[in-house]
Amino acid sequence: MSDGTGRGFPAHDARSGSTVSEAAAGAILTIDLGAIRENYRRLKARLSGVRCAGVLKADGYGLGAAQVASALAKEGCDIFFVALLGEGIALRKAIGPGPDIFVLNGLPPGSEPEAAAAGLCPVINSTTQLKAWRETARGMGQSLPAAIQVDSGMARLGMAPAEVEAVAGETGAFDGVDIRFVMSHLARADEPQQAANERQRHEFERLRRMLPAAPVSLANSSGIFLGPAYHYDLARPGAALYGVNPTPAAPNPMLPVIRLQAKVAQTRQVGAGAGIGYGHTHQADGPLDLATISLGYGDGWHRRAASAAWFEGVRLPFVGRVSMDSIILDISGLPAGRLGEGDLVELIGPSQSVDDAAGHAGTIGYEILTSLGARFHRRYIGG
Numbered sequence: 001m002s003d004g005t006g007r008g009f010p011a012h013d014a015r016s017g018s019t020v021s022e023a024a025a026g027a028i029l030t031i032d033l034g035a036i037r038e039n040y041r042r043l044k045a046r047l048s049g050v051r052c053a054g055v056l057k058a059d060g061y062g063l064g065a066a067q068v069a070s071a072l073a074k075e076g077c078d079i080f081f082v083a084l085l086g087e088g089i090a091l092r093k094a095i096g097p098g099p100d101i102f103v104l105n106g107l108p109p110g111s112e113p114e115a116a117a118a119g120l121c122p123v124i125n126s127t128t129q130l131k132a133w134r135e136t137a138r139g140m141g142q143s144l145p146a147a148i149q150v151d152s153g154m155a156r157l158g159m160a161p162a163e164v165e166a167v168a169g170e171t172g173a174f175d176g177v178d179i180r181f182v183m184s185h186l187a188r189a190d191e192p193q194q195a196a197n198e199r200q201r202h203e204f205e206r207l208r209r210m211l212p213a214a215p216v217s218l219a220n221s222s223g224i225f226l227g228p229a230y231h232y233d234l235a236r237p238g239a240a241l242y243g244v245n246p247t248p249a250a251p252n253p254m255l256p257v258i259r260l261q262a263k264v265a266q267t268r269q270v271g272a273g274a275g276i277g278y279g280h281t282h283q284a285d286g287p288l289d290l291a292t293i294s295l296g297y298g299d300g301w302h303r304r305a306a307s308a309a310w311f312e313g314v315r316l317p318f319v320g321r322v323s324m325d326s327i328i329l330d331i332s333g334l335p336a337g338r339l340g341e342g343d344l345v346e347l348i349g350p351s352q353s354v355d356d357a358a359g360h361a362g363t364i365g366y367e368i369l370t371s372l373g374a375r376f377h378r379r380y381i382g383g
């Protein structure tokens with residue numbers, strides 16, 4: 001990848017490609033591409049014949065869009081979604097021509113020629129974007145592919161019902177636009193009992209009927225689990241591929257994908273009354289064995305996350321505040337001397353899932369994944 005300056009800076013993407021050796025890193029992130037492939041197969045099995053895309057926005061939910069794309073391609077996945085044009089351009093460079101890449105947020109005004117040159121398909125979210133793409137196609141003397149997104153009741157992205165009605169009555173509105181999909185997005189798909197889902201589905205049906213006939217797409221990960229009525233012609237899962245539970249009220253039907261381990265930087269013993277960490281927010285009631293690990297909020301581990309690490313099935317609670325580059329653990333539950341410098345403790349893995357970590361932090365698995373920092377040694381397995 002070029003940095004665009006033409007000065008030949010080293011070509012690397014700190015997030016997608018591991019730039020830190022295992023020995024040098026403070027923490028190790030293992031990404032199981034085989035588990036991502038198995039999750040794709042599980043979703044495909046539920047979709048019984050319906051096509052299934054891979055959503056790779058935010059660098060593949062923090063796990064490396066290029067690596068995830070090539071793993072999914074081996075399962076026959078040939079449609080990818082990113083959020084931003086820049087992500088699409090980078091992904092196109094990484095995976096080459098062939099798979100369709102859709103840009104969910106649409107194109108910033110003026111960027112249409114760049115998108116067309118990279119062979120990307122915008123998700124058209126407004127009449128302004130539709131006009132700009134139509135003009136671009138006309139200028140190039142060819143038709144250009146796109147998806148049309150309608151807002152069926154989330155008020156985030158997509159043409160509002162009034163806009164859909166307006167373009168439906170306009171002759172030539174879609175001239176030169178090769179409509180690959182008409183799509184919409186569900187606001188509450190992870191709450192299957194919510195009437196909002198059926199309301200959105202019916203509104204989607206109404207709106208898409210006003211548009212030229214094309215394949216349709218509605219379901220994200222959780223939407224797939226709302227049943228066949230939501231599957232249409234293409235599903236667009238992201239989170240479930242990466243092991244986040246798409247059915248929060250039920251056990252996770254997906255395989256875990258990541259393991260995050262941090263190295264012990266130092267161990268110590270403190271006596272009763274010792275103040276621990278910034279602000280001395282924790283004071284030892286009695287003698288405590290502590291270990292400081294090389295991972296902190298600078299690695300995307302939220303400072304307000306009151307949580308724990310694990311070692312051989314033993315819970316090691318955080319004590320004091322999370323620092324930028326370190327966290328102090330109470331290791332008194334382990335035999336003295338069991339944990340030493342360089343040993344690895346688990347932050348995410350068999351003892352603590354992405355969703356568990358999110359729960360402690362008062363957030364969602366999506367945010368845990370996309371926050372995973374650039375300083376980890378990244379190890380891909382199962383590719």
Ligand SMILES: *Cc1c(COP(=O)(O)O)cnc(C)c1O
Binds near residue numbers: 219222
């Ligand atoms: C992010 C996104 C998806 C994927 O959602 P998940 O919940 O991660 O499966 C699908 N469609 C759109 C429009 C999105 O923004």
